[in-house]
Amino acid sequence: MSTFFEAELREQPAVLQRLLEVGRERTESVAARIRERSPRFGVLAARGSSDNAARYGQYLLGIENAFLAALATPSVFTYYGGRPSMADALVIGISQSGQSPDIVEVVREGRRQGALTLAITNEPASPLASAAEMILTLEAGTEGSVAATKTYTAQLMVLAMLSAAWRGSGQAWAELQALPGQVQATLEANRETAAIAESLREHSRLVVLGRGYNLSTAFEITLKVKETSGVMAHGYSSADFLHGPKAILDRTLPVMVVSPVRAFGDLDAVTALAREQGAPLVVISDREDILGVADVALRLPLGVPEWLSPLVAVVPGQLWALGFSLARGLHPDAPRGLTKVTHTL
């Protein structure tokens, strides 16, 4: 079956390449303005896939830019009319369509209070873009699939470029240049992933675990699986998982572990526990030690730095969702009951 979902996930290397070419100069301008204003903290407002991108941004800015950012709670602003103080903040709204009223409201309130505001969107003519002082566009072209793929990685790329420009790091820009090729290599290395996913099609539940930078990836993969196949998939930080939820592990619950570049003690502990319980184990990594214990090893190219690893690690998960959806007789472009633009307050 020819689907937008598959065509668009294969388009990702080209989208990232284009962003690098046309987006650097404007990203440098935004970074200069941020340095000039030197905000004390950040607020990231987003929903759905964009919220997973926001979570990546939270880790990235915290680790690489020593900048602490909160994920916004939009209902505080919309339903409750709360006006938490953001005058010293950098407020970033992230939305493919730029339409969701709750995200627009957080950015609008930030600007009203005098915060520096930035919209990251695929739609430069959207309400979100109008609400913010600055805009960074995704340059991803139209997305035909309801479940986002290329706009998700484009959002990560914009955040990564912003971090590099803000740091003024030549090495970071060099690493960014290599990324489109690495995403292409990931697609090629995972040619069989969609077919392999068929083997687990009977399962109506899936746990995906990540930590640090790739917590965002775990969340995004579960969202893709939920959207395209209706399976109850849930993502956890392996640390949170140990504080209670691990009680759900058994041999009927497949576990997917996203663990590129770096080993985390708690993630290894959960992986060992899943093995002991006899749970089907899928691993996305570039590390042979953890790939070696998996029932299904989904391989990432070597040499991707950890701060950029979420842009490659999500790709096998997208392919998995594609295969899972088709194997369950569904159409990945048209998830049950979903529409491309969702309006929430």
Added chain:
Amino acid sequence: MSTFFEAELREQPAVLQRLLEVGRERTESVAARIRERSPRFGVLAARGSSDNAARYGQYLLGIENAFLAALATPSVFTYYGGRPSMADALVIGISQSGQSPDIVEVVREGRRQGALTLAITNEPASPLASAAEMILTLEAGTEGSVAATKTYTAQLMVLAMLSAAWRGSGQAWAELQALPGQVQATLEANRETAAIAESLREHSRLVVLGRGYNLSTAFEITLKVKETSGVMAHGYSSADFLHGPKAILDRTLPVMVVSPVRAFGDLDAVTALAREQGAPLVVISDREDILGVADVALRLPLGVPEWLSPLVAVVPGQLWALGFSLARGLHPDAPRGLTKVTHTL
């Protein structure tokens, strides 16, 4: 079966009453110190049930105290050695045991940078209490059950008292005084809840939806159900649920809706959708209109203000977890593979 879990959840009115009696003066001192330092933003660090309390705090401080707080990302500090700037912040660590090294590290780093720091814990002699400048204790006595009940509501109570003291609101204190009796009334009104939960014991999946103040409640109920019964339960903001996850709804997936006091458009929309799909529907509310459409109506007492509603709304969920656990032949005090104190980095 006599269990710590049940005994401790029934002890909640007494614990809250004691906290009100012994905790007010020290809470007023902490609030005075916060007003004096006037931090620009907050950072809340916690795991497990305490993280659900932190989320309540995030909404409460945002709505009632116009104070924006982030939920911390501990791995930024521990694994990555990131040092996000917190000199202007109020950093609050929340942990029943005060032991988890990652939570201690966030507070320690905050204090090192000159942030105002506060520990909320049941253990005044713990590493977390030592790391912070200020302490507010839970006064909950020993908790014998691995799955937290009375320490969870005590954490909410400490945060609610802090908000009241910081606002200097006499009305808020009056509302707090009524709360222990309202929690008692909730226990009495839900005498049959544990028995009713048996009717859904065959289901290995559960979705719990909330919004705003009671997003924390939805998350805490799913954690209790996971811990005590091994069921794959997951909590969502109804707004996030509409942005993708709603594709998983069908008649085999029970949906629990936590919706006291206030109607949310998106939560009503998901409730209607669950009805259409034929999903078993459980509602926790004090509102007759939404209780009326439920298969199982779990009633809350009238007159609890919304900002305190999470302290009553979680109670039927705790009773549900108890009944679910027993009906599935498990022991709620001893979840599979869990220990009371979890050390994560």
